[in-house]
Amino acid sequence: MLLALDEGTTGVTALVFDTEGELVGRGYREFTQHFPRPGWVEHDANEVWETTHAVAGEALEDAGVVEGELLAVGITNQRETVCAWDPSTGEPLHRALVWQDRRTADRCAQLRTAGHESMVRTRTGLVLDPYFSGTKVEWLLRNVDGLEQRAREGRAVFGTMDSWLVFKLCGEHVTDTTNASRTLLFDIGRCVWDEELCDLLGVPVRALPEVRPSIGEFGRTRPEALHGHAVPVSGIAGDQQAALYGQACLDPGQGKNTYGTGSFVLLNSGVHPPTAPPGLLTTVAWGIGQRTQYALEASIFVTGAAVQWLRDGLGIIEQASDTEPLAASLASNDGVYFVPALTGLGSPHWDPHARGTIVGLTRGAGRAHLARATLEAIAYQTLDAVRAMEAASGQPLVELRADGGASVNRWLMQFQADVLGVPVVVPEVSETTALGAAFLAGVGCGAWTQDQVSRVWREKSRYEPVMGDDEREVLVAGWRDALTRAKAG
Structure with missing residues (x-):
């Protein structure tokens, strides 16, 4: 165990x-x-x-x-x-x-x-x-x-x-x-x-x-400190890096997004620290032996919090899961976009003075449009972060592994795959941060190899992109226009 x-x-x-x-x-x-x-x-x-x-x-x-x-x-x-x-x-x-x-x-x-x-x-x-x-x-x-x-x-x-x-x-x-x-x-x-x-x-x-290094022995527990067990602490990582490892994103070009109140996107960028452009961070992904793996990191301020605002601020949904059928009830977004800069914009824009903006409203727009625009905004913000990471690292994203509360929203996961143009994969074990700590410790104590980590990790759902290039370009162009309106100055 x-x-x-x-x-x-x-x-x-x-x-x-x-x-x-x-x-x-x-x-x-x-x-x-x-x-x-x-x-x-x-x-x-x-x-x-x-x-x-x-x-x-x-x-x-x-x-x-x-x-x-x-x-x-x-x-x-x-x-x-x-x-x-x-x-x-x-x-x-x-x-x-x-x-x-x-x-x-x-x-x-x-x-x-x-x-x-x-x-x-x-x-x-x-x-x-x-x-x-x-x-x-x-x-x-x-x-x-x-x-x-x-x-x-x-x-x-x-x-x-x-x-x-x-x-x-x-x-x-x-x-x-x-x-x-x-x-x-x-x-x-x-x-x-x-x-x-x-x-x-x-x-x-x-x-x-x-x-x-993140993988290896840090000390042995004193029995009185761990309910009688004297065992090595053999894996440590900060929460977002542990989630990256828990998602078995062990090779360059593999990335994960944790969809929470905000979102953290990390892209494995290999053994050389990439130079991050403004709006992104370079961080250590983990260390094992003499080898250090690096990642690019993006912090998106408002994702799940925008859904909470629909529920608590506007009162147009009763629970977060209501957004899925509402979004699916529309054939398109009808030109309605929501930039959820409710606390400014995070990566890759870093504009603390940007403000939340809804564009494209007509007399026919209703709560389904706002619900869909909110889910789309989560995906667009992730797209912006990923594209900035790919440009900085020279590593194209091969697939995005998703965890966090919004990863249960099937409409969002499919739309995310569509706008990114790569598969989005949701794991069987949703507690990826803790699973990552267990993986690190398992490798650190010799119970697993890193190859075995990849085999132990199991996917639950896979969303393949099905959207055509022309439709994607039109949608993303609309998002870029809305983003320009939301930014300060």
């Missing part, structure tokens, strides 16, 4: 898989969200650990795992969230600062004004944004009494949530290359902490965890 711990933004899921990739046990609990000021988001690291420990026990019990049956543990986590703790006592020194936290927005603007964006972009593949961990660490050092001195003396350490959980499970201060690549402090080409970037933010390198 393999235990996957999926430490998310609002709760922790623990899943147990057997070595055939079958899900045999689960546990889930939420933890508290803290909002001390507008724009600030924090988690209690001890509560996260206690929740993780509890759900791990529930999942192991649910699966009936007895001593000797558990092979290894894999961990996946909300990326960019960072905490500080005392390495001698294991006690947190402040609440964890969550990836959603915006308190360092002004500091990021200062760094951009001072001309540091180019260096950060070149070395880390990222942009200067409070989303990432580095300026959060700097804020803690500057604002928690005595923390800077403690860090320089080795009495305080920092880590993302994977690092925190491994410390509690194994007593090791380590992280993996995917989580390190999201900190603004890591050179993704050399796969080392970058001393110049650490100096820029005043972060002592000695306070950061040792970086290891």
Whole structure:
């Protein structure tokens, strides 16, 4: 058996898989969200650990795992969230600062004004944004009494949530290359902490965890920390990279989209870090041995949230699934387009000032048109991200593997395949993030090879493109026109 711990933004899921990739046990609990000021988001690291420990026990019990049956543990986590703790006592020194936290927005603007964006972009593949961990660490050092001195003396350490959980499970201060690549402090080409970037933010390198490949041993669990089991933690990756691995996108040109409130598109781009154009990020996909795999990443702000707006803001549907029959009831979109820039536009446009726009309305338009336009917009935004990735990497997408809530919408999945012109595939196991953690751990402990991962992954549904080129070009041209109207200026 393999235990996957999926430490998310609002709760922790623990899943147990057997070595055939079958899900045999689960546990889930939420933890508290803290909002001390507008724009600030924090988690209690001890509560996260206690929740993780509890759900791990529930999942192991649910699966009936007895001593000797558990092979290894894999961990996946909300990326960019960072905490500080005392390495001698294991006690947190402040609440964890969550990836959603915006308190360092002004500091990021200062760094951009001072001309540091180019260096950060070149070395880390990222942009200067409070989303990432580095300026959060700097804020803690500057604002928690005595923390800077403690860090320089080795009495305080920092880590993302994977690092925190491994410390509690194994007593090791380590992280993996995917989580390190999201900190603004890591050179993704050399796969080392970058001393110049650490100096820029005043972060002592000695306070950061040792970086290891995503696949391989990070430490052995202490029996008292894992309900009597002493096994290796042998796989770690941030949530989106774990989903890419869980979708068995192991070769260049394979990509996945997680359709959630927003969407994350990742395209495996091979063993050389591609230069991302504005609006995309270059990130580490995973590391195994001496080899590092890279990916291009796009963050689309509003996809499922647009469907929620139809339900809660307009009241024209009762539940998300209503959009499928409404969209299917129309022979075409009749020229109605919805650009769901309700919080600006994300990748590849990155226009925070864009606003939601509906174009093409006539007296005959009704709620079916809005439902269809919303689903189409999800597919068009994914198309924009994929085309930008293909141009940057030189790797054409061969198929898109889909997961997340909207992947159950058959009309959307078919339309997505049609506008992309490649198959869209939905997997049998929908919890691809946790499955990815299990796959990583299984390979890391020798239970599987990467070739076996591809065989264990199983598809549930496949949508082949059937739309003609002329129809596709007309539809996409209409989307581009609507997009131009939505953008600022």
